[in-house]
Amino acid sequence: MQELGAFVLLPSLLAIVLAIWTRKVFVALIAGIWLGCYLLGGNPVSAIADSIDRIVKVLASAGDARVVLFTLCVGGLIALIEVNGGVRAFVRWLEAKRWGQTRRQAQGLAWLSGVLIFIESNITVLVAATTAKPLFDRFKISRAKLAYIIDSTSAPICILIPFNAWGAFNLGLLSGAGVEDPLTVFFQAVLLNFYAIFAVLLAALVIALDINWGPMKASEQRAQEAGVPDLEDSQSSINERKPVESAESNAQGSLSDTLLMESVNESSASSTPLAMLLPVLTLILVMPLGLWITGDGDLRQGSGSTSVLWAVLAASTVAASFMWRQQKSMADAYFSGAGKMVPVALVLMLALALGAISRELQAGDYLAQLLQGSMPTALVLPVVFLLASAVAFAIGSSWGTFSLLIPLAVPLAISMDLPLAALVAAVLSGGVFGDHASPISDTTVISSMAAEVDHIEHVRTQLPYALLAAGVALIGFLFVGMFS
Numbered sequence: 001m002q003e004l005g006a007f008v009l010l011p012s013l014l015a016i017v018l019a020i021w022t023r024k025v026f027v028a029l030i031a032g033i034w035l036g037c038y039l040l041g042g043n044p045v046s047a048i049a050d051s052i053d054r055i056v057k058v059l060a061s062a063g064d065a066r067v068v069l070f071t072l073c074v075g076g077l078i079a080l081i082e083v084n085g086g087v088r089a090f091v092r093w094l095e096a097k098r099w100g101q102t103r104r105q106a107q108g109l110a111w112l113s114g115v116l117i118f119i120e121s122n123i124t125v126l127v128a129a130t131t132a133k134p135l136f137d138r139f140k141i142s143r144a145k146l147a148y149i150i151d152s153t154s155a156p157i158c159i160l161i162p163f164n165a166w167g168a169f170n171l172g173l174l175s176g177a178g179v180e181d182p183l184t185v186f187f188q189a190v191l192l193n194f195y196a197i198f199a200v201l202l203a204a205l206v207i208a209l210d211i212n213w214g215p216m217k218a219s220e221q222r223a224q225e226a227g228v229p230d231l232e233d234s235q236s237s238i239n240e241r242k243p244v245e246s247a248e249s250n251a252q253g254s255l256s257d258t259l260l261m262e263s264v265n266e267s268s269a270s271s272t273p274l275a276m277l278l279p280v281l282t283l284i285l286v287m288p289l290g291l292w293i294t295g296d297g298d299l300r301q302g303s304g305s306t307s308v309l310w311a312v313l314a315a316s317t318v319a320a321s322f323m324w325r326q327q328k329s330m331a332d333a334y335f336s337g338a339g340k341m342v343p344v345a346l347v348l349m350l351a352l353a354l355g356a357i358s359r360e361l362q363a364g365d366y367l368a369q370l371l372q373g374s375m376p377t378a379l380v381l382p383v384v385f386l387l388a389s390a391v392a393f394a395i396g397s398s399w400g401t402f403s404l405l406i407p408l409a410v411p412l413a414i415s416m417d418l419p420l421a422a423l424v425a426a427v428l429s430g431g432v433f434g435d436h437a438s439p440i441s442d443t444t445v446i447s448s449m450a451a452e453v454d455h456i457e458h459v460r461t462q463l464p465y466a467l468l469a470a471g472v473a474l475i476g477f478l479f480v481g482m483f484s
Contacts, residue, residue: 004039008361011036015354016391016404025400029350036357051353058176058352066305067172068345072338073312074165079337080319081279083329085271090117090127093273106135107207110146114153115200117276118161121154121443128153129450142223144216144461147451151462152203154443155398155432156196162186163283163311165341169348170402171304174424176352177410178359183291183304188421192480194473195385195429199436202469216461271322279319286311347403355407365415367408380418381477381484384409384426389470392434396441401431419484422477429473437466 015032019025033054037047059065110132117124128150136146158166162183174182205211212220290307292298316334323330375383384405392401405427413423435441439459448458 004361006366007039008358008363008366010039011354011361012358012363012404012408019391019395019397019400019404025347025395025397025403026350028400029347029354029403032354033350033357036354036361040357040360054356055349055353058349058356061176063175063303063305064172064349064352066309067168067175068348070168070305070309070312071165071172071345071348072341073309073316074168075337075339075341075344076334077279077283077312077316077319077337079333079340080316080323080330081276082337083333084275084319084322086273086276086279086319086322089271090273090276103139103141104207104210106132106139106141107145107149109135110149111153111203111207114150115157118157118164121158121166124154124157125150125443125447125450129447133451140223142216142219142461143451143453144219144457145212145223147447147453147458148216148462148465149203149207150451151436151443151447151458152199152465154447155435156199159196159398159428159432160190160193160200162190163287163308165344166399168308169344169399170406170428171308172348173351173355173402173406174410175305176355177407179410179420181304183302183307185421185424186304189425189428192422192425192476193429193432194425194476195433195469198469198472198476199432199466202465206465214461214464215457216464219457219461275319275322279315282318283311283315286314344399347399351403351407354403358407359411363408363411365411367412367415369415377416377418378478378481380412380416381422381426381481382474384412384423385430385474385477388427388430389434389437390430392431392441393438394434396435396438396444398431398435398441401434402427405431419480422480422484426477429477433466433470433473437463437470 011032014035015028017028018031019028022028030051033051034047037050037054038044040050042050059068110128113128113131114124117127129146132146132150133143135141136143155166158164159170161167162171167186171182171186174185179185287307290310291302291304293302294306295302320330320334323333388401388405391404392398395401406424409423409427410420412418413420435443437459438444439455444459444462445455448455451458
């Protein structure tokens with residue numbers, strides 16, 4: 001495809017531009033696929049048929065099909081844990097342990113809830129907010145502080161864990177990009193995912209040292225003076241606010257409206273924390289067991305897609321066992337939860353198809369040649385981090401950013417002989433930072449709604465902390481780029 005020159009970059013660029021302009025990741029990916037098919041030799045009409053065939057052929061790969069199925073099963077697992085009462089029982093258990101007897105403990109409870117409940121970002125936000133709100137009011141801690149803490153332990157925690165839909169989505173992207181051992185690369189990228197790590201640690205430091213600066217300091221002062229911080233204004237703002245449609249909500253198939261907002265199964269009242277903890281523990285333990293079995297005793301040689309699918313099915317079985325007397329409710333919940341993850345599966349399929357087209361066009365190789373002549377190798381990681389940050393901030397979607405940039409990052413790393421895990425980490429870090437700071441991200445919106453604080457107030461008070469973590473991450477990527 002050398003004869004096409006810079007045109008090989010157009011499908012990915014079109015997808016990025018359309019995603020930013022329309023904030024519709026579906027539309028952006030489909031347009032990129034169509035343009036790629038057109039460049040590969042079709043005409044505008046036949047490229048439509050070719051696009052459909054390429055999307056369908058994604059499922060011809062057993063590994064891709066398993067990851068797509070895993071994504072759907074994660075939705076079912078989340079729904080089961082909700083309706084079997086596990087999440088609510090876990091919240092009651094934390095309260096019974098008398099967490100939150102001081103200002104620091106109240107904030108620590110919100111942080112700990114976010115860290116422990118890593119299954120899905122919006123569930124993390126809602127559970128943490130529900131648990132901590134009364135305590136924050138008791139100690140006159142601002143709701144903006146609560147929104148910051150729960151937002152900083154939602155997406156940043158979820159991206160560091162491979163045993164959830166976030167992990168499945170990115171494992172699928174890495175596999176589709178031609179990475180032979182996507183699970184190992186993802187684990188290595190976790191260690192270099194500087195923004196996610198620093199964002200979580202910074203939130204803990206802010207709690208431990210009671211660090212408040214900028215708009216957050218003013219919000220805390222108002223909370224101390226008024227008692228319940230900005231509650232009346234915040235509630236009014238929430239009631240009047242129209243729903244914000246973001247690319248993340250399209251890409252992620254948000255499950256937030258299922259948690260604590262729908263009627264739950266009658267078994268919830270008598271449930272125990274084990275209804276949540278045992279499925280999560282099963283998920284974590286079955287994963288390496290699957291790798292050991294499929295790798296004939298060598299975890300490194302195991303099949304990541306097979307292992308994550310086994311793990312989520314085993315966890316779903318354990319979660320369902322707490323509802324064995326309500327088979328109909330169990331089945332309804334499982335398939336309803338799986339259905340809410342269909343948008344995730346569709347975006348994953350579209351991203352895999354666009355990635356395959358980009359590889360066929362050798363777009364990553366061309367981009368590498370372009371950068372080699374114009375940019376020092378040490379700057380590639382920071383630039384990729386900044387690019388991912390800008391895209392995610394503009395479209396309000398970390399998942400959309402991953403689907404657009406990972407197919408380019410993998411061949412770029414190979415062509416420029418850069419550490420693959422580091423380049424993937426730069427994309428993941430930038431995507432999470434941009435999503436964390438963006439006012440149109442669904443996790444940002446849900447965090448402000450769950451904490452009952454004005455949305456713009458949440459964005460303003462959180463931004464200085466997010467920028468600090470991003471600055472440290474940028475230095476980290478520059479350091480890795482210089483010495484890799």
